[in-house]
Amino acid sequence: MVSDRAPRLDLVFHALAHPARRAMIRQLSGGERNLSELASPLRMTFPAATKHVRVLERAKLVRRRISGRQHLCRLRAAPLREAMLWAEQFRRNWEARFEALDSLLDEMKSADQSPRGR
Amino acid sequence: MVSDRAPRLDLVFHALAHPARRAMIRQLSGGERNLSELASPLRMTFPAATKHVRVLERAKLVRRRISGRQHLCRLRAAPLREAMLWAEQFRRNWEARFEALDSLLDEMKSADQSPRGR
DNA sequence: CAGTCGTGAAACCATGTGGTATACTAAACC
DNA sequence: GGTTTAGTATACCACATGGTTTCACGACTG
Numbered sequence: 016m017v018s019d020r021a022p023r024l025d026l027v028f029h030a031l032a033h034p035a036r037r038a039m040i041r042q043l044s045g046g047e048r049n050l051s052e053l054a055s056p057l058r059m060t061f062p063a064a065t066k067h068v069r070v071l072e073r074a075k076l077v078r079r080r081i082s083g084r085q086h087l088c089r090l091r092a093a094p095l096r097e098a099m100l101w102a103e104q105f106r107r108n109w110e111a112r113f114e115a116l117d118s119l120l121d122e123m124k125s126a127d128q129s130p131r132g133r
Numbered sequence: 134m135v136s137d138r139a140p141r142l143d144l145v146f147h148a149l150a151h152p153a154r155r156a157m158i159r160q161l162s163g164g165e166r167n168l169s170e171l172a173s174p175l176r177m178t179f180p181a182a183t184k185h186v187r188v189l190e191r192a193k194l195v196r197r198r199i200s201g202r203q204h205l206c207r208l209r210a211a212p213l214r215e216a217m218l219w220a221e222q223f224r225r226n227w228e229a230r231f232e233a234l235d236s237l238l239d240e241m242k243s244a245d246q247s248p249r250g251r
Numbered sequence: 252c253a254g255t256c257g258t259g260a261a262a263c264c265a266t267g268t269g270g271t272a273t274a275c276t277a278a279a280c281c
Numbered sequence: 282g283g284t285t286t287a288g289t290a291t292a293c294c295a296c297a298t299g300g301t302t303t304c305a306c307g308a309c310t311g
Binding site for chain 1: 298299300301302307308309
Binding site for chain 1: 257
């Protein structure tokens with residue numbers, strides 16, 4: 016069982032919570048890339064992009080290796096696996112026990128009391 | 134395919150990036166809970182806890198229904214499923230292509246160039 | 252050796268996050 | 282009807298995040 020209060024999960028989920036970093040991950044899933052390659056498609060300055068890379072490194076989702084003047088980044092699966100393992104614990108429950116009811120209840124009491132954006 | 138720049142993913146991953154919110158999710162996986170039940174085990178004030186609940190609601194991971202003076206929260210699987218779907222795209226690649234090499238390379242070049250904390 | 256390319260680092264800014272304390276509203280109970 | 286009880290709202294704080302600009306450095310290139 017993956018504990019709820021594992022600081023690693025904080026880092027991993029936080030790393031995944033930004034579109035730029037997710038885009039980097041997608042790019043890296045095609046193989047090693049250097050920082051310029053990661054930064055160029057991102058509509059932000061280079062320093063901003065490298066900050067995102069460091070967030071990914073902190074979460075150990077990315078490993079960097081220096082070759083000459085290039086910093087090559089590569090993905091690492093382990094942290095993502097741990098994160099998905101955590102989620103998997105509950106997903107099973109939900110789908111089995113709640114999800115079926117959910118859509119029913121949705122229609123039965125569609126926004127009758129809480130004016131929360133739905 | 135789940136896009137990288139889906140604001141929903143931002144919200145979901147961010148919601149999962151805090152131990153208190155993950156603890157809430159675990160608790161809710163056992164069934165409906167009201168806010169006091171969610172807050173009490175959390176070593177923080179009640180208002181702080183309800184803020185976390187709202188983060189979960191914003192990510193649509195939690196739905197609230199008001200019954201008398203109690204606010205009952207229930208989990209919703211769909212957003213989590215979408216998040217895991219996103220991750221799954223890459224996890225497969227990584228495990229197949231990189232992970233095997235990773236541990237080897239780890240030992241071969243253990244911290245010979247980058248003095249990054251490892 | 253000079254220049255350029257890839258990157259790091261620092262300073263700075265606006266905004267968001269996580270937390271507190273406090274005051275308020277509304278339902279439930281005697 | 283007054284008092285708990287469950288929860289909201291607001292103000293405030295310290296700190297992190299996400300972004301910029303600017304400058305510096307080391308590695309290749311001609």
